[in-house]
Amino acid sequence: MTQSSKNPLHGVTLEALLTELVAQYGWDGLAARIDIRCFKSDPSIKSSLTFLRKTPWAREKVEALYLQLHKGR
Secondary structure, rough: OOOHHHHOOOOOOEEEEEEEHHHHHHHHHHHHHOOOOHHOOOOOOHHHHHHHHHOOOHHHHHHHHHHHHOOOO
């Protein structure tokens, strides 16, 4: 097995990940789980992606929530 095939995020774009989380939790639910202003104040996929791409700690939290969601499936 290659290293990339062991990574559950391999092949998942940040946009796809975020879109799925918003579909699952909604912006309010996402903001309640991860305290990031871009999820609370006039949220959009575009503005959130811009923030997450520039902010590694926030991206890590979003990726962790995504993994948690898929672990329960």
